Amino acid sequence: MDYVKPTQLIEDVANAGAYKSTLKIRDILIKGILSGAFLGFATTLAFTATIETNLSIVGALVFPVGFVLILLLGLELVTGNFAMLPLARIRGLTANKNVVYNFFWAFLGNLIGSLLYGFLFYIVATKLGHVTQGAMIDKIIAVAEGKTIAYKSIGGDGLIVAFTKAILCNWMVTLGAFMAFISSSTIGKIAAMWLPVFLFFAHGFEHAVVNMFVIPTAILMGADITLGDWWIWNQIPVTIGNFIGGFIFTALALHVVNKKTATQTKNVFVTYPPALKGKEMN
Template structure:
């Protein structure tokens, strides 16, 4: 059996979080850049599938491919780290400073990788700027404007909505990151992590790293989005929501559940040994 039971899974995730907090700046940046680019690839794949089939659910089904690359290669995705590293801190395996250190450099790496892929995709999709319309260009612009200008038009309620959708998103994304530890086989890992990520994308929730690619690429393609629109109405509130969703609903929740179960298990073992001794 290659199934890893939840208490051991949480221990493995915490140890991985502690390891991630010790990586060099160079490693964090390179791994972060690759992760940002891979999620960009996954996003354009999903849009291509949705456009070709006229079924958005098909796009959502293929999107997790990029996430699989990131987890199997042990790269740095700041949204996944929002659950893993605080878990390591709670369990005394790393420091608050090391957690913040990882978040900053992983975020920067993800941003650079997302923009890098965005520029390259812009060149390919627009034929060096000569093509200004088409299904993919229209899709990217429409989705990006819906993630910025639509929130802006709602004012304060738009911020609440974007944060809420970000919480829901990273609840599933971090669950996917944790589920990668549920099996010791490659196929088992892929199947387990695929499901939560598919759920998030199918619902159209807000993911900070996906938006690092999507919104600036739409801006290059002519979307009426300013730098302020991108950061004030999406990137900042979505990053905050992603942190809350990952830390509270995955990292902290599973820590509390399986910390208790681990103690109960030790107590039950001790009781059983006591009974055997008395017997």
């Protein structure tokens, strides 16, 4: 049986979070850049599927491919880390400063990767600015304006909506990150993590890293969105909401119901993935 019981799963995730808090800045940045780009690939794939089938549910079904690549390669996605590292901290496996350290560099890496893919995709989709209309261009602009201008139009209520959608989003995203540990087989990991990520994308919730690609790319394509609109009406409240959703509803909740098996040794870093035991972590 390759099924990992929840109690063991939580211990494994905590150990993984502890390991992530020890990574070098260079490694976090490179892994973060790749993660941001891979989610950009997944987003444009989902948009392509939606456009060609006229069914948004089909786009949601294919989107998790990017998330799967990130988890199987052990990369750094700040939204997933919003649950994994706090869990390690709760269990005494790392320190607060190490959690913040990882969050900062992973966020920056994700942003750079998202912007990089966005610029490259802009070149392809617009033929370096020579094409200003098309199904994909219109889709990206419409989605981005719905994530910024639509919230701005209703003021403070818009911020509450964006914030709430971000909480719901990362509740599922972090659950997906945890589910990658529920099986020892590759197929089992893929199937398990696919489900909650599909749920978040199908509902149209707000994911900070996806938005790092969609909104600036839409701005390049001519959307009526300013940098202030991007950060004030989406990126900042969504990032905060993603953290709360991942920390409270995944890390804290699953820690509490499995706390009897919490690792008792303080400040001990366990290698991740398990295959690295006995080897250097960095």
